[in-house]
Amino acid sequence: MAKQTRDEEFTEYVASRSGWLRKVAYLLCGDWHRTDDLVQETITKLYVNWARVARVENRDGYARRILVNTFLAEQRSPWWRRTVRAGAEPDTVAGGVDLDASLDLRRALSALPPRQRATVVLRYYCDLSIEQAAEALGCSSGNVKSQSSRALDALRGSLTARPAVAERMS
């Protein structure tokens, strides 16, 4: 009873993968409130298309593609352009982490254009190949290469060396 198993499969999938989706979404947007909005919209789209999702082999890839496209579409929307806080600091959550390094990376990521940022997250956090990233972004491999190259140049210029890295290099 395909319809009967949809809700069960969907909640099971969300229970299993929402933590991962939330991390990817956070790296994309750098704001926990927007992260949850992104995840909510992504899993809603997943639910709407669940008949198709249930047939694909790589559900995570499908979900990741929806997430990235939702993020990019949001950047293009007039609503987002009106409400984005220019120069706003990314929000932080207290915890036993290297806050300086964390803020450093978040600032550097937030300075990247959305597609470059998405490329960085897909290539270096999700560990996708150039071809896989191109599929997720709906663009050519050459485009991913150029976006990656520009993003790395920008990050190289804006990120400070971590102490451990600096020590390793000295």
Place this chain on the structure above:
Amino acid sequence: MTTADPHDLATRLTDLADEPAPPAGFDAGRSMAEGAARLRRRKLAVIGAVAAATAAVVTGGTLLLPGNGTAAPLRPAVPAVATTTAPTVTPTPTAAPDRTGADPLAPEIRFGRLPDWASGENGVSYQTGFHGVELLASGRGENAPSLRLSQFPAGSRPPMAGPPGSDVRTEAAEPVGGRTAYWVVSDAPPYDTPTLRWLTPSGRWAELSGSGGRPADVSREVLHDVAAGVGYGTWDVPLPVRFSGLPEAFEATNVQLSRPGSDGKGAWSMWLMLQAESRTVWFTVKPAAPGAPASPTGKDGSPLTGPNAPLCSVGNGVQVCVGASADLPPSLERLGGLPWMLAHTTALGVDASTWTTDVMR
């Protein structure tokens, strides 16, 4: 990152993603409700002006008059259809009442007669939730015949949309219970199998479709006879668990009782979703299988590792698992979270004769 060191960048990204996060603000239940609404809107959008005109003609009855040139099947006796051992069919009520009762699975429509190949009431699956109500009576084995029964919301017209380019049309049918009925005919899914629609006593449309088996198993005659036996009015379907001490805010929004089980293995399974304070908690209940993992896994065997990984227990031969898609309802958190919920859930047994309609106390 003073060099373009991808490894260092990957490590930094992982560290950032693993930072402590605030409580999650999303919820699977909200997505299901919103997703179901989008699907309904999408269907309505596809119907379009042509289908609306068709529906207007249908409701006016002009297409449905027997003898108007379209195929109106005769209605011979159908020996293969037998009365089931299901509870007595409720006489036709005039409206679907609102329910606040103890049984979260209380459909407003039910099979009254089923063919011999079905397993009677104990072979009927149910789903209630954001998509409405759907019942499925299945035979056994590969390509088993099945009958799917559903009822459309009050005031809504059934869609007449098929895949792009497909031709979906209506043909006259003999009235069901003296009320307007028609067949939906198409050469493309989902209407390429016999599908009958009719007006119920409350004015809502019902739909019955057949699939699988031999053509004779789900013929128009069989469908018409089963439709004529359908009962209307809320009735409580017995379920294999009982919840006790639930906070009042908890409401069952979706229930599925699958026979055979949704994984295709056991005789039955139940899935139920509760919502409170915009948060969702779900249960899976099924006969405990020897050697089954103590905790539920994904269909591919992978562990479920969300923020509130499911907890399971076994009692009376039944496995009960409870989980959440994101954070728990605060009222449940205060009571003790998923362990409390599991401790207040009683599995009644594998045999349906031990089940109850007094589910939520």
